[in-house]
Amino acid sequence: MSHRYRSTFIDFTAILLLGVAFLLITSSELIQSMIDLPASIYNMNTIFLSILIEAIPFVLIGVVIAGLIQIFITEEHIKRWIPKNRFMAVTMSCVVGACFPACECGIVPIVRRLLRKGVPIYAGIGFLLTGPLINPIVILSTYMAFGNNLNIAISRMVLGFIIAMIIALLISFFYNTSQLKTDQFVPSGSDHIHNSGSKGFSKKIFNVLTHSVDEFFDMGKYLIVGCLFAAFVQTYVSSGALVAIGGDKIASSTAVMMGLAYLLSLCSEADAFIAASFKNLFPTTAILGFLIYGPMIDLKNTMMMLSVFKTKFVFIFLFIVTTIVFSFLLLVQGLY
Amino acid sequence: MKFYYQQAFRAAILLLFVIFILKLHFTGDLLKFINPKYELLSLFGAAIFLILFFVQLQRVWGHAHHEHENCQDHDDHHHDHGYTAFNFKKVISYSIILLPLFTGFVFPPSTLDASIALKKGGMLAITNNAMSSEEEGLPLEVIEDDPTIIGDESSLPDNESAMTEEVPPTNDNPEDPNLYSNTISQEEYTKIENEMYNTETIEMTESLYSTYYEMININMHKVEGKKIKLKGFVFREDDFSANQLVIGRFVITHCVADAGILGFLSEFEDATALTEDTWIEATGTIIIKDYNGTPLPVIEITEWEEVEESDQPYLYPLTVEIM
Numbered sequence: 001m002s003h004r005y006r007s008t009f010i011d012f013t014a015i016l017l018l019g020v021a022f023l024l025i026t027s028s029e030l031i032q033s034m035i036d037l038p039a040s041i042y043n044m045n046t047i048f049l050s051i052l053i054e055a056i057p058f059v060l061i062g063v064v065i066a067g068l069i070q071i072f073i074t075e076e077h078i079k080r081w082i083p084k085n086r087f088m089a090v091t092m093s094c095v096v097g098a099c100f101p102a103c104e105c106g107i108v109p110i111v112r113r114l115l116r117k118g119v120p121i122y123a124g125i126g127f128l129l130t131g132p133l134i135n136p137i138v139i140l141s142t143y144m145a146f147g148n149n150l151n152i153a154i155s156r157m158v159l160g161f162i163i164a165m166i167i168a169l170l171i172s173f174f175y176n177t178s179q180l181k182t183d184q185f186v187p188s189g190s191d192h193i194h195n196s197g198s199k200g201f202s203k204k205i206f207n208v209l210t211h212s213v214d215e216f217f218d219m220g221k222y223l224i225v226g227c228l229f230a231a232f233v234q235t236y237v238s239s240g241a242l243v244a245i246g247g248d249k250i251a252s253s254t255a256v257m258m259g260l261a262y263l264l265s266l267c268s269e270a271d272a273f274i275a276a277s278f279k280n281l282f283p284t285t286a287i288l289g290f291l292i293y294g295p296m297i298d299l300k301n302t303m304m305m306l307s308v309f310k311t312k313f314v315f316i317f318l319f320i321v322t323t324i325v326f327s328f329l330l331l332v333q334g335l336y
Numbered sequence: 337m338k339f340y341y342q343q344a345f346r347a348a349i350l351l352l353f354v355i356f357i358l359k360l361h362f363t364g365d366l367l368k369f370i371n372p373k374y375e376l377l378s379l380f381g382a383a384i385f386l387i388l389f390f391v392q393l394q395r396v397w398g399h400a401h402h403e404h405e406n407c408q409d410h411d412d413h414h415h416d417h418g419y420t421a422f423n424f425k426k427v428i429s430y431s432i433i434l435l436p437l438f439t440g441f442v443f444p445p446s447t448l449d450a451s452i453a454l455k456k457g458g459m460l461a462i463t464n465n466a467m468s469s470e471e472e473g474l475p476l477e478v479i480e481d482d483p484t485i486i487g488d489e490s491s492l493p494d495n496e497s498a499m500t501e502e503v504p505p506t507n508d509n510p511e512d513p514n515l516y517s518n519t520i521s522q523e524e525y526t527k528i529e530n531e532m533y534n535t536e537t538i539e540m541t542e543s544l545y546s547t548y549y550e551m552i553n554i555n556m557h558k559v560e561g562k563k564i565k566l567k568g569f570v571f572r573e574d575d576f577s578a579n580q581l582v583i584g585r586f587v588i589t590h591c592v593a594d595a596g597i598l599g600f601l602s603e604f605e606d607a608t609a610l611t612e613d614t615w616i617e618a619t620g621t622i623i624i625k626d627y628n629g630t631p632l633p634v635i636e637i638t639e640w641e642e643v644e645e646s647d648q649p650y651l652y653p654l655t656v657e658i659m
Binding site for chain 2: 037047210220224230240253254264272273278
């Protein structure tokens with residue numbers, strides 16, 4: 001088939017799709033008038049969409065970076081870059097994560113791609129944990145939210161970094177394999193025909209982008225379900241009631257704040273303000289629990305990790321992170 | 337030549353995302369979801385979607401064995417390329433991805449209301465703010481009676497003049513001139529602070545609400561007896577007496593999900609007449625009163641009127657440049 005025909009068809013398809021899209025938009029008012037739901041559903045929908053709208057640019061940047069890694073970085077590169085020594089590898093991954101300004105949704109597709117390229121699981125986890133937790137924007141927003149007080153911001157970074165190191169090292173003792181999910185959608189048949197010969201740069205970029213599209217559709221559904229859960233919790237669960245469980249004890253209030261961080265699934269760049277709104281109700285240890293645990297793992301993030309890792313691994317990971325953050329904070333509570 | 341309808345479907349979804357974001361942008365509804373500071377970022381997201389859409393279009397029409405031409409890599413392919421047949425699992429996946437598009441286009445965005453204020457901690461959050469009072473507050477140095485710093489609102493940062501075109505000139509409660517940057521220098525911050533302590537009537541304008549709020553709570557004794565003018569929606573806790581209500585506002589750092597509740601416990605005779613979620617504009621005097629054992633800045637309302645929900649229902653925190 002000649003090339004010209006193909007591009008005509010593509011144009012035609014684009015126009016057709018545009019038409020369908022506009023049809024949907026214009027009829028939306030009509031559908032809207034037919035549906036009548038309680039106000040809380042609209043609130044939940046608003047919160048749901050807002051988390052999604054906020055996350056989408058970061059996720060898209062994440063999938064494009066993942067696409068770039070897929071096409072431009074080879075397994076040989078990875079072998080050369082990652083230190084053989086386990087401790088060194090974990091340290092390096094945590095430091096790279098700390099320098100890399102990511103957020104928790106954007107980082108998941110990147111980590112998946114890195115693991116597929118042969119990065120050891122513990123290094124991937126180190127990167128996953130420090131990426132969203134430690135970066136300039138997070139430091140700045142934490143500093144602002146706590147009445148321009150540097151203490152909390154610095155504690156968040158330092159303790160967070162140590163905790164991430166401990167978790168990644170622990171993972172390195174338990175797991176050697178990638179723990180990646182073998183996907184249900186393995187392309188049918190083994191007719192993977194590859195012409196891995198040299199291709200032009202634009203062809204490579206095109207491949208990066210098609211990979212990004214596939215990655216988006218792969219990850220998008222988990223992101224959406226995660227956002228939906230978080231929105232549900234925010235609409236129907238009262239944080240006041242949760243706080244009441246916490247009481248004055250350091251252990252119980254830390255547990256409650258960590259639980260809250262998990263359920264609310266806030267972006268690490270925006271959670272400091274919410275944490276600050278609890279600063280006088282709870283001891284500093286509990287506040288740090290919220291600030292450190294939230295970026296490492298939360299409800300939305302768990303859903304996204306389920307798209308990448310084996311279910312069993314995700315739950316064990318969740319357990320390890322929870323235990324380590326909790327016990328570490330209780331150990332250092334004397335400092336605050 | 338073959339038409340891959342699943343690829344076309346994916347292209348349509350990508351396009352719908354682009355249109356959805358642009359629609360929010362052009363109707364101004366985006367402000368009901370995120371802090372305008374991140375508006376550019378969301379447009380950037382739309383741009384990536386658009387690029388992905390054009391890339392995806394190339395895959396809609398292809399030769400029968402076009403499938404894996406694009407796979408340059410080797411054995412690590414474990415995601416769906418959208419060439420395999422539709423099955424039940426895929427129907428679920430695509431339905432999930434279509435869900436936000438459906439609810440986004442069909443349901444009107446709502447403004448967070450009193451019920452959410454309670455879920456966000458309600459009075460608990462408000463009390464917490466007052467507890468920062470004095471003991472751990474910022475070291476505040478108020479330069480008393482410095483004539484150069486009094487009441488010059490117009491000198492506030494308004495470099496983003498582009499914003500004003502959205503504001504009708506008749507509006508006496510203009511949208512925040514600083515809406516899209518919300519950044520002030522340390523110097524300006526101190527100036528705002530001093531202005532507030534020296535003025536007779538504190539006007540809680542949208543741009544300064546959160547800043548003033550913090551200052552009032554930290555130094556409530558310094559503002560006791562001053563007049564205050566504010567606007568917000570009404571909500572109540574179960575343990576309020578009949579003449580009490582909160583005039584509240586939401587402050588948004590990133591998106592509606594991280595909204596925090598700000599507000600003042602207020603007292604006046606007609607309080608019972610007001611239902612929750614009513615927007616009012618009120619004037620009153622700041623007094624200090626205990627609520628469940630915590631001293632709070634409380635407003636004794638002298639004048640009030642019902643108003644329309646503000647065009648800019650949410651507040652955005654000011655960022656103070658520290659460098």
